Amino acid sequence: MGENLEGARADADAHVWASADEDLGEVSLVMTDSGEIKTVMVRKPSSSQACIIDWINFTVLEDTFFKTARQTLVTDDQIIEEASRQFEKIFGFGITGKRDRGMYFYRESWVLGDGMGFVCFGGQRSTMLVNLSGQGCQNAVGGWEKRLFDFLTTVAVRPSISRIDLAHDDIDGRYLSVDWAYDQYEQGGYTHKAGGRPPNIERVGNWTRPTGKGRTLTIGLRSSSKYLRVYEKGRKEGDKSSPWCRCEVEFKNTNTVIPFDVLLNPTDFFAAAYPCFAHFVHVDTPKRMAVKAKTAQITVDACIEVTKHQFGKYIRVFRELWGDKEALDLICNETEDYWPKRMKPLTSNATSGPVPVHKQAPARVPSFLQFITAVPSFGLNGENGFV
Incomplete structure (x- = not known):
């Protein structure tokens, strides 16, 4: 694959790698089903629990829910109800209501739990996108990471993680601060290779005369596969004198394959994000x-x-x-x-909020379609299924 990247695909891929504006260090390359060359997230074994998952987006095919329901689901409402049932098993809350517009380029969207995220469906090659926000990660029933891993690796059809955020908190501000993060940039702490191109940096907020509203430092480009935010979390929440600082890395599958193992061992991938993380990845983040x-x-x-x-x-x-x-x-x-x-x-917790759709009145199926009970080989839109 290295020869192909330098040769036949070099010109085609040059604009992709030049625009990344990030140094990934030592990486492995893989070829996706569509023929794209992507890197695999770097992993550095760690014995601590230095981060938590604070955001995740993943996609699965609609056939996933034909499989769990053990029957053909004819309407979108039936698919959403079955998805709600499965998500309640994983997170502790299901899909609770339909929004009046789509999002993430999907035709329709639904609310997950009591504002814990969104579920998007329709118009994107029979896939469903699930967005679990920071609030959703915080309020999901304990152990949801393992349950989601099991679902994606053993049940879901063609699953993929498109975004995941890993966060480390220093509530007392003993070793992590935005000023420390800026000093690391000056010392090359975000570049894996000596003399390598430093990533993009931005400072948000009043750094000259802090007002107590909180400052933020970002490393990289928002469009890149890896984007770092270090910000004064306590002050952002409203305490103008809080020392609480958060370090948050956002990984996207733009040019990178995000392995499902990140759900079980997030610290291993967090530790490998930047060289300067060696300063605090051995410190357990607060539960x-x-x-x-x-x-x-x-x-x-x-x-x-x-x-x-x-x-x-x-x-x-x-x-x-x-x-x-x-x-x-x-x-x-x-x-x-x-x-x-x-x-x-x-x-908000798993037992509060609106009633999920699968526990509401069932969706009505037209009588002339109720005879369909067999699961087609490749789903409703498959070449061997119903058209």
Whole structure:
């Protein structure tokens, strides 16, 4: 493959590799089914648990759900219901409602859980894309990484991970900061080879006179297969004096194959991302629940401060006029979905939120289609299946 890359495909692929703007170090090359040459994510064995998965996008063929349902699913609603049933087994929450528009170039999209991510379906070669956001990763039932690995490797038809974010937190700010991250750039800490081309760098926020709103350092290009964000997480959440800093690497399958093993051993791939990560990959990152508890503490304190600043005077007058109970009854929101968007992550878990679609009223199948029960060899859109 090395000869092909230098020879026949050199001119065709030159623009791809020149635009990557990233040094991947020692890599292995593979050829995909479509004939593309891609690198495989680098792995460096580690004994610690230095990161958590904070975001994942993956795709599977719709045939996956014919397989799990053990019958032909005729309508899109039936496929979505079966997908919801499977995702509830994996994450603890299923698909809860349809959105009014598509996303990620898919024709339609649905909400996963109580705003834990999205499911996209329709118009993309019979594939389904699942997006589990940072909130979804945080609130999924423990062990979801192993269950998803098992699903993708033993059940799913033609699965692929298109994006995964790995994050390391230093809640006390003992060794990780945006200033440390910038110093590492000056020292070549993001370049694997001596004298190699340094990646793109950007500083976001007020670095000259910090305002407490938080600063961010990014390494690489957002369009690249690897993109680093180091930011003041605590200040972003609302605590202007918090030392909490997060280091987050976003991997995409633009020019890289993301192996399923990253779900079981994320630290091995995180450790190999940049040379400077050797400074802290041997330190265990806080457990997911510790991160959630810290986020909750900062969020509640910030919400109290905002309420006190904007409405404190009104509330105090209402107490004097009507007393505590009547005043609260007057000003409380009466809608069912009364939790503010900012505070929803504090209570969201696998058992809360809207009812998933597979537990709602079943989708109606036209009577003239109910005779179809056999599973076609290659799905509804396959050459040997129903057209």
